[in-house]
Amino acid sequence: MAAPGVLPMRPLVLALTLVAAGMAPVPALAQELPTAVTEITVDPQEAGGAIVVIHADNPVRYDTFRLSAEGPVPPRLVVDIEGASFVPGVLDLPVGDGGVIGIRASQFSSVPPVVRVVIDLDSARPVRVLDEVPAAPIRIAIGDVDELGATPGETTEVTPGVPDPIDPPRPPTEEVRPEQALHVLSVDPMGFEEGRVSFRVTLDGPAEPVYFAQATPCRFVLDIPGAAPEMTLGRPDGWASVEGWIAPGIKSVRVFEIPEAGKLSTRIVIDAERLMPYDLDRDPTGPHAWIFSVMVDPALNRVVVIDPGHGGKDCGALDDSETFEEADFVLPIALRLRAKLIERGICPILTRTADTTVDLFHRPYIANQVDAELFLSIHLNALDVGSAGGTLTLYTHPSSAAFAEAIQAEVAGVLGLTDRGTVPMRDLVVTRVAEMPAVLCELLFIDNPGELALLHNPQNQEKVAQALADAIEASLESADEG
Ligand SMILES: [Zn+2]
Structure with missing residues (x-):
């Protein structure tokens, strides 16, 4: 199936040029950012430990994460301050007291503006951020420090030894880097156009990327299994950041390597302010390139997951002549449905947006x-008898029955087909594993020539998508009332 989900993009050369030249770009965004990080001070405590204070002229949002020691690089606490500029430019402050070796800070990213503060620690000490987000100043207690009026309810524990599962394990040292045939050569921003930001991931061979998103913290994750990052990961913390994104709602893009089963994979993480629809598709202009794009505009809130069944190595059911594949019909319907949901202010996340392979269990995992x-999986039925027909909606948990009824009521009949009703099915992976009302709709029988003919007509695809959108919207409304 051709790639319907990705819009043509042209690179945003201006922003990239400014970043490359080390100049501060002046996007519209910058005019709305009065916040400045003005100063960072360290106050070693007599009883041991220290208080690090990051001064800002307005309360700022920030994230913290810890990195363990690696070779000569000490353990570190990283504080990323969002939407801020760093007035001193670059800070490299040796401390040598209170458990703090030194503090480094700089403008980590200009677009979006992020100030990164790295606190090098002399050992894996406990660290507590004393101020809730947003804060000005941000006070961080290094070691066993418990003053400054911090009460247990107000502290944010940054627990050593419990890494964020998304963030990278330690990259292997040079000696143990496995030989690999597949590499990610670059991750290039492609700019902001048609309400989307996009980037291109270029590889030197064929890959099967896997993506998902997370609500808390909000981010999009794209993994390229078995592909080692060849792009510069020269940062002291082993990460690379991708500059050149101009888009409200996108906070940062990070690239790092993750060891898996003796191999390296590449993980790309886009930190965002909210969930948004996104696409992954092959780049038609390159042999081994992919384009990942996020729809930042318009802002949408209620999240539903649409699962076009099968795809990639799994073509699904076939028609009688074995010419047409289920996977190729459900995707355009899902894309039409997505457009309709966006028009209604609903945020649809698709489990696939192109002819790609997605593991069965990965589909409800995304949801x-x-x-x-809500979770809706779209399929076509087949019985190999050629005469069966009609629309059928399956579900597993009783809590999904009402959503199944709503889907079935809207869809059955829209094409004038037999209403086969809703059927509970205990072991249907996607509806069993999903933790929200989840259904699988078998729109019609692909091996019934009369029914398949209906789907060749785009107007009928549109009717089905409309019916599905109506059922989803009604189900969200009734969830509000219930
Ligand atoms: Zn199917």
Whole structure:
């Protein structure tokens, strides 16, 4: 199936040029950013430990994460301050007291503006951020420090030894880097156009990327299994950041390597302010390139997951002549449905947006990770008898029955087909594993020539998508009332 989900993009050369030249770009965004990080001070405590204070002229949002020691690089606490500029430019402050070796800070990213503060620690000490987000100043207690009026309810524990599962394990040292045939050569921003930001991931061979998103913290994750990052990962913390994104709602893009089963994979993480629809598709202009794009505009809130069945190596059911594949029909319907949901202010996340392979269990996993309110899997039926027909909606948990009824009521009949009703089915992976009302709709029988003929007509695809959108919207409304 051709790639319907990706819009043509042209690179945003201006922003990239400014970043490359080390100049501060002046996007519209910058005019709305009065916040400045003005100063960073360290106050070693007599009883041991220290208080680090990051001064800002307005309360700022920030994220923290810890990195363990690696070779000569000490353990570190990283504080990323969002939407801020760093007035001193670059800070490299040796401390040598209170458990703090030194503090480094700089403008980590200009678009979006992020100030990164790295606190090098002399050992894996406990660290507590004393101020809730947003804060000005941000006070961080290094070691066993418990003053400054911090009460247990107000502290944010940054627990050593419990890494964020998304963030990278330690990259292997040079000696143990496995030989690999597949590499990610670059991750290039492609700019902001038609309400989307996009980037291109270029590889030197064929890959099967896997993506998902998370609601908390909000981010999009794209993994390229078995592809080692060849792009510069020269940062002291082993990460690369991708500059050149101009888009409200996108906070940062990070690239790092993850060891898996003796191999390296590449993980790309887009930190965002909210969930948004997104696409992954092959780049038609390159042999081994992919384009990942996020629809930042318009802002949408209620998240539903749409699962076009099969795809990639799994073509699904076939018609009688074995010419047409189920996977190729459900995707355009899902894309039409997505457009209709966006028009209604609903945020649809698709489990696939192109002819790609997606593991069966990964589909409900995506829905669970984004805290979707509804999960709809779209399929075509087949019985190999050629005469069976009609629309059928399956579900597993009783809590999904009402959503199944709503889908079935709207869809059955829209094409004038037999209403086969809703059927509970205990072991249907996608509806069993999903943690929200989840259904699988068998729109019609692909091996019934009369029914398949209906789907060749785009107007009928549109009717089905409309019916599905109506059922989803009604189900969200009744969830509000219930
Ligand atoms: Zn199917």
